[in-house]
Amino acid sequence: xxxxxxxxxxxxxxxxxxxxxxxxxxxxxxxxxxxxxxxxxxxxxxxxxxxxxxxxxxxxxxxxxxxxxxxxxxxxxxxxxxxxxxxxxxxxxxxxxxxxxxxxxxxxxxxxxxxxxxxxxxxxxxxxxxxxxxxxxxxxxxxxxxxxxxxxxxxxxxxxxxxxxxxxxxxxxxxxxxxxxxxxxxxxxxxxxxxxxxxxxxxxxxxxxxxxxxxxxxxxxxxxxxxxxxxxxxxxxxxxxxxxxxxxxxxxxxxxxxxxxxxxxxxxxxxxxxxxxxxxxxxxxxxxxxxxxxxxxxxxxxxxxxxxxxxxxxxxxxxxxxxxxxxxxxxxxxxxxxxxxxxxxxxxxxxxxxxxxxxxxxxxxxxxxxxxxxxxxxxxxxxxxxxxxxxxxxxxxxxxxxxxxxxxxxxxxxxxxxxxxxxxxxxxxxxxxxxxxxxxxxxxxxxxxxxxxxxxxxxxxxxxxxxxxxxxxxxxxxxxxxxxxxxxxxxxxxxxxxxxxxxxxxxxxxxxxxxx
Numbered sequence: 001x002x003x004x005x006x007x008x009x010x011x012x013x014x015x016x017x018x019x020x021x022x023x024x025x026x027x028x029x030x031x032x033x034x035x036x037x038x039x040x041x042x043x044x045x046x047x048x049x050x051x052x053x054x055x056x057x058x059x060x061x062x063x064x065x066x067x068x069x070x071x072x073x074x075x076x077x078x079x080x081x082x083x084x085x086x087x088x089x090x091x092x093x094x095x096x097x098x099x100x101x102x103x104x105x106x107x108x109x110x111x112x113x114x115x116x117x118x119x120x121x122x123x124x125x126x127x128x129x130x131x132x133x134x135x136x137x138x139x140x141x142x143x144x145x146x147x148x149x150x151x152x153x154x155x156x157x158x159x160x161x162x163x164x165x166x167x168x169x170x171x172x173x174x175x176x177x178x179x180x181x182x183x184x185x186x187x188x189x190x191x192x193x194x195x196x197x198x199x200x201x202x203x204x205x206x207x208x209x210x211x212x213x214x215x216x217x218x219x220x221x222x223x224x225x226x227x228x229x230x231x232x233x234x235x236x237x238x239x240x241x242x243x244x245x246x247x248x249x250x251x252x253x254x255x256x257x258x259x260x261x262x263x264x265x266x267x268x269x270x271x272x273x274x275x276x277x278x279x280x281x282x283x284x285x286x287x288x289x290x291x292x293x294x295x296x297x298x299x300x301x302x303x304x305x306x307x308x309x310x311x312x313x314x315x316x317x318x319x320x321x322x323x324x325x326x327x328x329x330x331x332x333x334x335x336x337x338x339x340x341x342x343x344x345x346x347x348x349x350x351x352x353x354x355x356x357x358x359x360x361x362x363x364x365x366x367x368x369x370x371x372x373x374x375x376x377x378x379x380x381x382x383x384x385x386x387x388x389x390x391x392x393x394x395x396x397x398x399x400x401x402x403x404x405x406x407x408x409x410x411x412x413x414x415x416x417x418x419x420x421x422x423x424x425x426x427x428x429x430x431x432x433x434x435x436x437x438x439x440x441x442x443x444x445x446x447x448x449x450x451x452x453x454x455x456x457x458x459x460x461x462x463x464x465x466x467x468x469x470x471x472x473x474x475x476x477x478x479x480x481x482x483x484x485x486x487x488x489x490x491x492x493x494x495x496x497x498x499x500x501x502x503x504x505x506x507x508x509x510x511x512x513x514x515x516x
Contacts, residue, residue: 004044005062005077005130008087012037012123019119023112030115031102037119038095041126045087048079049509058512061132073192078132081509082350086259087129089354090252092495093361094122096488097244100365103482104243104372108155117147121248128256134182134192134264141178141260144253145171152241152249163236170233174223178260181216184209185269194268201272210272214281218265225257227292227322231315238311243368246307250314251361255353258321262350266328267515278330279429285326286435293319294438297445301452305377306367309453310360313403316446317356323439324349324418327425327432328515345421346515348414351506355410355499359402362492366396369481369489370457379456386458392481393458395489402496404450405443410499415443 015037023030051060059080066075079087098118105111120143127140145168153164186192188209189200201210219230226234234254238246270278296316303309327345369392370385371377386393402409419440426432499506 289323348417
């Protein structure tokens with residue numbers, strides 16, 4: 001389809017006002033409107049897959065006149081195996097969040113605005129993945145922040161606007177570094193296309209400038225990714241946001257930070273910094289990844305708030321992703337063994353972003369369903385819910401076991417590929433011996449906190465707090481989990497199992513991209 005990616009931008013953008021007006025008459029209709037837009041966009045993105053597979057450079061590109069007179073910049077939309085995969089997953093999560101919201105948000109105030117903001121958020125989320133123009137990328141990067149701030153603030157739990165402001169403050173501070181870097185890249189190269197800028201930076205041979213650009217971009221993106229020590233906004237924002245927004249924050253928005261590091265920091269600037277600094281930089285990413293994974297996993301292991309536990313798990317899994325990104329080849333001219341090992345690791349890393357997005361999205365909305373039905377957040381005061389909410393328990397266990405990295409679920413395959421690649425890289429660079437071992441230890445901790453999560457909420461009848469509430473946990477909402485909630489669960493749970501059993505669709509797409 002000639003204008004497929006333009007339509008992906010245009011349809012939700014034009015529909016924002018119509019979603020709002022529809023919501024004035026029926027919030028449910030507005031939710032279904034957003035869901036329908038997501039389905040249409042999924043089909044449009046999928047329509048570009050044959051072109052990506054068959055084209056010699058494995059890219060699909062649409063370019064339209066924009067501000068070429070002033071900046072020489074076109075409105076360039078592009079898709080390759082990585083960006084396509086992440087755009088598809090983002091739209092699937094938008095679909096699930098909108099369906100889940102029909103029941104979860106029912107009766108809340110200003111729902112027309114909620115669904116209009118959800119539609120706006122989808123433009124920013126998908127736009128980050130589907131453009132090679134740095135200015136348009138930055139516009140979409142910031143566009144994610146506006147609806148996220150208002151959704152968290154207006155429909156969150158305790159001190160919602162305070163936590164929304166923390167989200168705004170941290171992520172916008174990171175975005176300042178991104179904007180300054182984009183300005184410096186344009187000043188140095190005269191280009192706003194990321195691929196043209198990459199070639200120009202290599203040709204200019206300015207390693208000192210490239211070093212600072214690499215540090216600034218990675219730091220800015222790392223804030224959104226919420227790795228240690230830039231994670232402080234995440235636990236509060238994720239735990240206080242409404243469950244559909246938590247699913248998007250943890251599933252997609254922080255993943256956008258990982259994608260940006262891979263695409264811009266490593267893909268565009270990194271080749272120009274030189275092998276020595278590049279190797280040290282990748283080692284630093286590995287160290288930060290291990291620290292983030294340990295920190296998030298250990299806090300999750302002792303957390304008692306159902307949503308904060310999942311939020312800290314997100315920090316841990318972004319540590320996995322950052323560790324995987326550190327396996328990027330430090331020299332594009334490296335030997336075949338290095339490039340092959342890095343390719344396996346980076347394929348696993350991108351698949352981990354996808355698997356984590358689906359698994360964590362499902363885990364957050366099932367947690368939201370538990371809170372919605374019981375009016376309780378403390379997992380110590382739960383227990384025995386498997387008999388009272390069997391469907392929710394089943395899909396929640398699927399998500400939790402995937403996050404724990406067990407087969408046959410999605411995160412098992414992605415983590416396996418990361419470790420295979422890491423072990424192969426370790427044979428060529430002994431620095432990775434200790435980080436790889438520590439990451440293996442963290443998989444055990446991940447299993448421990450997810451088993452604790454499952455047992456405390458769904459099976460345990462022995463209270464962990466003074467009052468005997470565990471065995472008497474009541475489902476207060478007699479209407480039960482609605483069919484719309486169940487449908488959102490099924491969409492994500494089926495994909496988690498499918499990727500775990502047959503990940504070939506995404507792996508084949510990802511492997512069309514040349515890393516390094």
